[in-house]
Amino acid sequence: AKILLLHGPNLNLLGSREPHIYGAATLAEINQAAERQCDAAGHQLETLQSNSESALVERIHLAANTSVDFIVINPAAYTHTSVALRDALAGVAIPFIELHLSNPHAREAFRHHSYLSDLARGVVYGFGPHSYTLALQAAIHQLGMASQ
Numbered sequence: 001a002k003i004l005l006l007h008g009p010n011l012n013l014l015g016s017r018e019p020h021i022y023g024a025a026t027l028a029e030i031n032q033a034a035e036r037q038c039d040a041a042g043h044q045l046e047t048l049q050s051n052s053e054s055a056l057v058e059r060i061h062l063a064a065n066t067s068v069d070f071i072v073i074n075p076a077a078y079t080h081t082s083v084a085l086r087d088a089l090a091g092v093a094i095p096f097i098e099l100h101l102s103n104p105h106a107r108e109a110f111r112h113h114s115y116l117s118d119l120a121r122g123v124v125y126g127f128g129p130h131s132y133t134l135a136l137q138a139a140i141h142q143l144g145m146a147s148q
């Protein structure tokens with residue numbers, strides 16, 4: 001199956017960005033580990049990081065036309081602001097998992113609300129780069145259940 005891994009704004013800075021909150025791994029390292037994990041499970045991975053809301057919305061639309069089976073997304077700051085991202089995910093009706101490196105509920109009040117969580121299959125947060133591993137593991141498990 002085909003899994004799309006989306007990274008929202010500022011995640012291109014991972015490794016140097018507030019490492020006490022987000023950890024030391026770079027986005028390239030996270031993508032490489034994700035690639036290995038999907039490969040080992042016999043799935044195909046596509047990734048995109050963008051700082052632009054419109055690029056993320058358009059990538060989600062494209063996913064519907066390129067038979068993406070599952071989306072794993074760290075919407076970053078757009079988690080807390082973007083009705084457009086919510087509507088795009090609802091519009092394509094591709095199952096998705098929301099993930100965060102940090103635990104947004106242990107941080108500022110403006111990070112406590114997500115526009116996506118109630119539409120997600122599930123949400124993983126608080127484990128640093130390992131959140132990606134856990135979210136992909138859950139996505140792979142969901143795909144296995146769907147094909148039975």
Ligand code: DQA
Nearest residue numbers: 075076077100101102104111
């Ligand atoms: C984040 C949490 C968001 O609140 C923040 O805006 C980010 C990263 C995380 O992965 O912990 O950019 O999504």
